[in-house]
Amino acid sequence: MSKIEEIASAVERGKAKLVPGLVEEALDEGADPVEILNKGMIDAMSVVGEKFKNNEIFVPEMLVAARAMKKGVEVLKPSLGGSSDISIGKAVIGTVQGDLHDIGKNLVCLMIESAGFEVQDLGVDVPAEKFVESAADPDVKIVGVSALLTTTMPAMKATVEALNQAPNRENFKVMVGGAPITQEFADEIGADAYTPDAATAASVAKAFVVG
Amino acid sequence: MKYTRPAFGDPNIKTFYKSSPFRAGGFDVPIVNDRPIPIRENFKRAAECRSPLWVPNSATDFNFAMLYQVSGMPEADWTAKERYYYKDWWGVDWMFVPEAGGPMLKPNTQFLDDITEWEEKVVFPDIDAYDFEGKCKEWLKTCDPDKIYHVNIGQGCTERLVALRGGYTDAMVDMALEPEAVRAFLDAFADWVIRVIDKVTKYIPVDYMTYHDDWGTERDTFFSEAMMEDMVFEPTKRIFDHMHEKGITVQLHSCGKIERFLPYMIDMGVNTLQIQARANDFRAYKEKYGDKLALEVMMMPDPSWGKEQVLSYIREVVDTYGKGGGLVSSFMHGDPEILWDGTMELYYYSREKYEEERN
Numbered sequence: 001m002s003k004i005e006e007i008a009s010a011v012e013r014g015k016a017k018l019v020p021g022l023v024e025e026a027l028d029e030g031a032d033p034v035e036i037l038n039k040g041m042i043d044a045m046s047v048v049g050e051k052f053k054n055n056e057i058f059v060p061e062m063l064v065a066a067r068a069m070k071k072g073v074e075v076l077k078p079s080l081g082g083s084s085d086i087s088i089g090k091a092v093i094g095t096v097q098g099d100l101h102d103i104g105k106n107l108v109c110l111m112i113e114s115a116g117f118e119v120q121d122l123g124v125d126v127p128a129e130k131f132v133e134s135a136a137d138p139d140v141k142i143v144g145v146s147a148l149l150t151t152t153m154p155a156m157k158a159t160v161e162a163l164n165q166a167p168n169r170e171n172f173k174v175m176v177g178g179a180p181i182t183q184e185f186a187d188e189i190g191a192d193a194y195t196p197d198a199a200t201a202a203s204v205a206k207a208f209v210v211g
Numbered sequence: 212m213k214y215t216r217p218a219f220g221d222p223n224i225k226t227f228y229k230s231s232p233f234r235a236g237g238f239d240v241p242i243v244n245d246r247p248i249p250i251r252e253n254f255k256r257a258a259e260c261r262s263p264l265w266v267p268n269s270a271t272d273f274n275f276a277m278l279y280q281v282s283g284m285p286e287a288d289w290t291a292k293e294r295y296y297y298k299d300w301w302g303v304d305w306m307f308v309p310e311a312g313g314p315m316l317k318p319n320t321q322f323l324d325d326i327t328e329w330e331e332k333v334v335f336p337d338i339d340a341y342d343f344e345g346k347c348k349e350w351l352k353t354c355d356p357d358k359i360y361h362v363n364i365g366q367g368c369t370e371r372l373v374a375l376r377g378g379y380t381d382a383m384v385d386m387a388l389e390p391e392a393v394r395a396f397l398d399a400f401a402d403w404v405i406r407v408i409d410k411v412t413k414y415i416p417v418d419y420m421t422y423h424d425d426w427g428t429e430r431d432t433f434f435s436e437a438m439m440e441d442m443v444f445e446p447t448k449r450i451f452d453h454m455h456e457k458g459i460t461v462q463l464h465s466c467g468k469i470e471r472f473l474p475y476m477i478d479m480g481v482n483t484l485q486i487q488a489r490a491n492d493f494r495a496y497k498e499k500y501g502d503k504l505a506l507e508v509m510m511m512p513d514p515s516w517g518k519e520q521v522l523s524y525i526r527e528v529v530d531t532y533g534k535g536g537g538l539v540s541s542f543m544h545g546d547p548e549i550l551w552d553g554t555m556e557l558y559y560y561s562r563e564k565y566e567e568e569r570n
Contacts (some may be wrong), residue, residue, distance in 0.1 A: 014387065058435045059428070060387035063380060098308060100315035103379040106429075124318050127310075149311050179429040180489070197430065 003029055007040035007072065012048055014064030019072040033079040039077075041069045045114035049199025052198045059107065062198070066110035069133055088140035089119040089209045092134040094122030095178075096155040101148035105200035108144055115202040117142065117209075128155070128162040135163060140172050142205045145191070147178040156181070157189040164190050177201060213566070214559040217241070219551045227355075229270055229543075232277050238543055240270050241551050244556045248382070251418060254359050258419075258460045258482045258505050260537040263568060266529055266561035269541040269552060273361045273419070274354035281347045281362060281411055284336070287314040296376055303374045314432040321377030333375060335403045337409050347414030359418045362411055363464075366405070366451075368397045368443050369433075379433070386438055394442045401446035405453045412457050420483065422450065427467020429490050431546040436471060441502045445508040448479040455480055470496070474527030477503050492530045497532050507535040510557070518549050522556045529561045535568070 001009070003026040026036050048065040051057045091112050095105045102124050113119040118139075122130060135143050143163055147156040156176060163174050175191040176185075186194030193208070195201040196201045224244065230237030246253070248264055250272045256263035279286030279520075284300045287307040291345060296306050296317055302319035323332055354360065366374065370391065372380065373382040385393050411417060422449070426432050434443070451461045462550045466484040473496065476484065483497075483505040493506060508528055512521040525542065532538045542557050544550040 047465045055431050058431070058438070059379075059433045060383040060438065061435075065385050067384065098310035100306065100308060100318055101312065102318075103383075149402045150309060151312055155310075 003031060004036055004040040008044035008047075009126055011041055011044035011065055011068045011072065012060060014062055016068040016071045019068045020075045023072045024073040027076075033076055037073070037080065041072055042114060042116055044166040045069055045111065046163065046199075046203075049111055049114075049202060052197045053100045053197055059103070059174045062107065063110065066114055069114050071146065085198065088116040089118070090120065090137065091117040091139075091142035091144060091205060092120040092131070093142075093144035093146070094126035094131060094139055095124040095146045096152050096159050097125055098155050099147050099149050099152035100124045101146075101178075103147040104148060104158045104198070105144075107148065108201045111198040112142070112144070112205050115206045117205065120139035126159075128159040129158050132162050132166050135166055135172055136168060138168070138171060141209050143172050143174050144201065144205075145174065147176075147181060147205055150180045153180060153185065160189045160191050173205075174176070175201060175205060179185060212559075216552065216555040217558055219548045221475050231290045232275075232280065238270075238545075238550055239547065241554050243271055243554070246393045250358055255460065257536045257539055259304075260502050260505055260535060262565060263536045264322065264562060265558050266533055267359070267448075267539050268554065268557050269539070270543055271358075271360070271558070272492065273359045275361045276350050276363070276409070278362065278364045278411075281415065282338070282343050282407075283346045289313070297313055299374070300341075301371075302334070302377065316374060316378060321328050321381070323375045325391050326372075326376065328376070329392065329396045331516060333396070335399070338403075338407055343410045344414055349413065351405050352538075360415055361421070362415065362420040363421040363423070364407060364415050365423050366410070367404075367422050368400055368446055369424050369426065372396065373399055382435055383433065386434065386442060390438075390442055397442060397446045406459065408453055408459075408546075410451070412459070417457070417459050419462060420454050421462040422447075422454075423463050423464045425464075425466040426472060427465065427469045427490065429468060431468055432471055433467070436475070439472065439475065444475055444479060444550055446513050451480040455552045466490075473500055473504065483507055493532060497534070497537070501535065501537050505539055507539045507541075508532050510540055510542040510553070512544070512553075518546075521549050521553055525553055526560050529557070529564055533561060533564060 007022045007026060023036060048062055052062045063189060093105060093109050095101055109119050109121050120134060122134060131143060135142055144161050145156055147153055160174055175195060176191040176195045177195050181194060183194045191205050195204050225242045226239040227242055228237050229240045253263045253265060254267045254272060257267050285297055291307050292309055294306060294308055296304060303322045304320045306317045307313045307314045318331055323329060373379050376382040376385060454461050460482045461480055462483045462485055463481045466487055468490040469486060485507045509523055510528060512524050542553045544553055
């Protein structure tokens with residue numbers, strides 16, 4: 001097994017204590033940092049995402065895998081020569097006003113970050129204006145809007161409507177998700193995409209940006 | 212139709228005022244008079260999937276209390292119109308969010324930042340410092356002794372872990388990375404819950420308890436079976452066993468799609484399940500586990516429906532989920548006439564249905 005395969009395996013298994021050392025070893029052996037990132041980590045997280053989508057692993061396993069990747073990226077970052085080299089774009093993600101649920105939003109943040117985005121986590125209970133303000137950043141390619149409650153679906157609608165009025169609307173895609181959200185609802189409120197889980201959110205976001 | 216439904220406003224039928232801890236105001240619910248067996252006996256039959264005589268309706272058959280009502284512990288005012296913060300009896304910060312219809316963990320706060328330090332940092336609420344006796348007696352005065360005493364004891368194992376750790380994310384990482392600490396905490400938590408149960412049952416002859424532990428997302432369980440077996444099922448079963456020892460029927464409330472845990476729930480001694488209709492296939496569960504596990508199916512008619520549509524819906528729910536017992540329900544409605552007729556329909560139609568089954 002190559003060092004990069006070892007890294008991928010450790011990321012998949014959520015071995016946060018092992019990954020930084022393995023990354024260091026790979027760098028010492030002369031491995032290409034971009035390859036370590038892409039094959040050792042981003043691809044590994046895609047495998048994790050697929051397994052989650054297929055109900056082969058559960059939320060805790062996905063969380064620890066993402067954390068393991070984060071630890072590896074910390075070691076790798078200086079060798080990548082600046083964040084612009086490793087980011088495929090910026091994503092701002094939050095849970096709508098009136099809704100304080102964060103687990104779905106956190107999973108999407110982790111998976112989108114693991115897919116190569118720079119993520120700005122707006123947190124929970126986020127007013128529509130805050131989403132719009134954050135989306136004004138020209139580097140933002142994805143705006144992720146989450147809601148878990150049926151009672152906060154109107155807040156999601158208001159948020160997406162506000163984003164759709166933004167003068168730089170063509171610069172970013174609006175993605176929505178959360179337990180009560182459906183494709184039909186996403187279409188009705190004018191979102192660009194609905195995804196049913198965090199892994200799909202990451203692959204759809206990536207497809208929007210890199211095609 | 213074997214039984215004539217008493218007409219709306221029939222002077223021979225009295226009503227009683229039913230309020231809920233979750234909303235302001237209440238409803239005048241008609242009293243069903245002709246019960247061939249005690250409400251308590253019928254409820255047991257329904258919850259144990261043994262042919263009852265009617266479908267228990269919590270609006271007419273239960274006295275219901277949340278734990279705070281019988282303990283005096285701090286709790287949110289669910290009727291509040293503005294957001295506000297409060298601490299629960301563990302010292303955890305919450306925010307009541309009226310637009311969400313309930314309390315949520317106060318964002319960016321974390322009571323316990325490392326689960327391995329729970330023994331030093333978590334002080335279990337001193338239940339002796341609360342006036343259970345006074346509160347229980349006060350509540351009993353509002354009860355009809357012929358009805359079920361139903362107490363919702365609130366947060367279960369994983370929910371308390373989540374509350375202490377400031378949300379699901381860190382709690383789930385703990386379960387993956389610090390299973391020993393989680394296991395030890397949940398064991399101690401179960402001991403504490405058992406003491407709470409003892410305290411409540413000292414003053415109230417509780418028939419039915421609801422234990423609250425959310426185990427799933429919209430699409431599956433949060434955790435694997437192995438993780439739950441390792442840390443959660445065992446302390447949970449101890450709590451349920453204790454309830455059973457006290458003669459209490461056990462209800463598990465669990466949000467999310469929890470299908471993969473159903474066999475474990477049966478093994479743990481759950482009698483009735485209060486789960487999300489949106490995330491679960493009730494019909495399939497009834498088909499597969501209907502002789503072992505009762506379902507609570509709330510009557511939730513579309514608010515736009517007229518009376519006949521509501522009555523037809525009630526009959527459909529009874530037909531679909533009532534077979535052989537195993538159905539506990541509840542019917543409330545803002546329109547007094549629909550509330551009256553629906554209450555009568557649920558009672559008399561289910562009586563006719565079960566008589567038909569027995570013959």
